[in-house]
Amino acid sequence: MPSPHDLDPSTPAIRFEGVEKRFGDNVVLQGLDFEVARGDRVTLIGPSGSGKTTILRLVMTLEEANEGYIFIDGEPLTHTREGGKRVALKERHRNEMRKRIGMVFQQFNLFPNMTVMENLIEAPVHVLGLSKADAVERGRELLARVGLVGKEDAHPSSLSGGQQQRVAIARALAMDPEILLLDEVTSALDPEIVGEVLEILRDVARTTDITMLIVTHEMHFARDVSNRVMMFDGGRVIEQGDPETIFTAPTQERTKSFLSAVLGA
Numbered sequence: 001m002p003s004p005h006d007l008d009p010s011t012p013a014i015r016f017e018g019v020e021k022r023f024g025d026n027v028v029l030q031g032l033d034f035e036v037a038r039g040d041r042v043t044l045i046g047p048s049g050s051g052k053t054t055i056l057r058l059v060m061t062l063e064e065a066n067e068g069y070i071f072i073d074g075e076p077l078t079h080t081r082e083g084g085k086r087v088a089l090k091e092r093h094r095n096e097m098r099k100r101i102g103m104v105f106q107q108f109n110l111f112p113n114m115t116v117m118e119n120l121i122e123a124p125v126h127v128l129g130l131s132k133a134d135a136v137e138r139g140r141e142l143l144a145r146v147g148l149v150g151k152e153d154a155h156p157s158s159l160s161g162g163q164q165q166r167v168a169i170a171r172a173l174a175m176d177p178e179i180l181l182l183d184e185v186t187s188a189l190d191p192e193i194v195g196e197v198l199e200i201l202r203d204v205a206r207t208t209d210i211t212m213l214i215v216t217h218e219m220h221f222a223r224d225v226s227n228r229v230m231m232f233d234g235g236r237v238i239e240q241g242d243p244e245t246i247f248t249a250p251t252q253e254r255t256k257s258f259l260s261a262v263l264g265a
């Protein structure tokens with residue numbers, strides 16, 4: 001597999017081509033095409049049920065598309081075209097691709113029986129093959145970055161929601177991902193601690209070139225961090241542009257009514 005650093009910079013980090021996703025009869029995404037350039041920070045907005053989380057889960061390979069193709073750095077993620085047919089790629093290929101992608105969930109999803117440090121080193125040691133000493137060193141750096149020095153031996157249940165989410169961010173970064181998926185990472189937090197989590201993510205955005213795909217209801221955060229906003233409705237992108245334009249001068253009626261409901265709340 002080529003290193004991402006050898007790639008033509010114009011190769012998009014993420015490309016959806018004719019992606020369809022159904023749950024039973026519910027067609028959530030249909031004929032979905034979009035690209036995310038490397039280093040882009042894209043916020044997905046749209047009404048509840050418009051498929052935003054599903055898109056992140058498809059990129060993370062937690063869900064599989066029914067039709068179409070997803071490419072990461074120009075390489076097919078789960079399916080490829082062979083002789084005009086859509087062919088599933090092997091699990092080993094998917095596992096390799098997944099190493100490039102990190103995800104932070106609304107509900108933290110930390111391993112409850114492991115300490116903070118064990119959470120941070122589990123995947124680097126078992127998936128990337130790092131030595132335990134190197135993984136711990138990296139874990140310590142990341143804990144400093146998310147303001148949790150001294151919490152190495154704590155169990156998640158002894159931490160506040162904001163602290164747990166900061167561990168989850170550190171855990172995603174421990175894999176040194178090229179792509180970071182953020183799925184409503186502040187929705188489960190008390191309002192007074194939302195800021196501390198967003199500040200860490202702002203710092204990650206400022207200090208790295210990680211490509212980010214963000215689902216959030218925090219419009220000021222979306223505005224600060226992202227350089228593009230995509231509005232979804234009915235399984236498609238109905239409008240996209242830079243945050244300033246989308247938030248202040250959307251052209252589609254559905255975007256206008258969605259934003260006035262969200263911003264007016």
Ligand SMILES: Nc1ncnc2c1ncn2[C@@H]1O[C@H](COP(=O)(O)OP(=O)(O)OP(=O)(O)O)[C@@H](O)[C@H]1O
Binds near residue numbers: 046053055
């Ligand atoms: N595992 C699943 N099984 C069945 N239906 C699902 C599943 N996951 C998602 N859906 C359905 O797919 C649709 C899109 O869900 P998704 O969570 O992607 O939307 P969303 O835009 O992220 O919504 P929200 O803003 O409420 O989180 C919804 O109708 C949802 O009920």
